[in-house]
Amino acid sequence: KQEVTQIPAALSVPEGENLVLNCSFTDSAIYNLQWFRQDPGKGLTSLLLIQSSQREQTSGRLNASLDKSSGRSTLYIAASQPGDSATYLCAARRAAGNKLTFGGGTRVLVKP
């Protein structure tokens, strides 16, 4: 059974610092992994989808890496801004038609 863990549960950084968010999964046989952002009381916004054949995916200041052999994905956010404050969740999919398994999320606060 796939388990997804995100540590730490909360993170506080000064504005301008790079953010590094971790996601670990127990079953390396994943199909893809998706990173989401969630603002308080809101739904999820998809940030990046990284396929199992990819090592990384980039969008603007965001970069996600995937290392299946070690069961880890990392989301990097360059030059953080107060507007990046939110909860970030990762979710792994085991097979093409299978469900997403979510981590518990990392709550990020970027202080001006």
Added chain:
Amino acid sequence: DGGITQSPKYLFRKEGQNVTLSCEQNLNHDAMYWYRQDPGQGLRLIYYSQIVNDFQKGDIAEGYSVSREKKESFPLTVTSAQKNPTAFYLCASSISPLGYEQYFGPGTRLTVT
């Protein structure tokens, strides 16, 4: 404007009452999903539907029911059999169930007292 709508945003019910949460999408997506989120936790899958008139149980289906009579709509009923119904409920859709990105609605916060 394409997207997923959920209504209402906040819902209050007395214990013992059934309640139905609405989810509508105009993205022409085949697959739709219902998740539950408890404070400080990730999402858990309740039910999903890969195509009209078909749906499957997720990890925590007990006390919930769904229907998929139209492609655009996937309502979730929280029955009185659900022991801890107070939670944030999120609906999602994807173009197909075959590993594509899931897109989420704004959520409904249900409080049962």
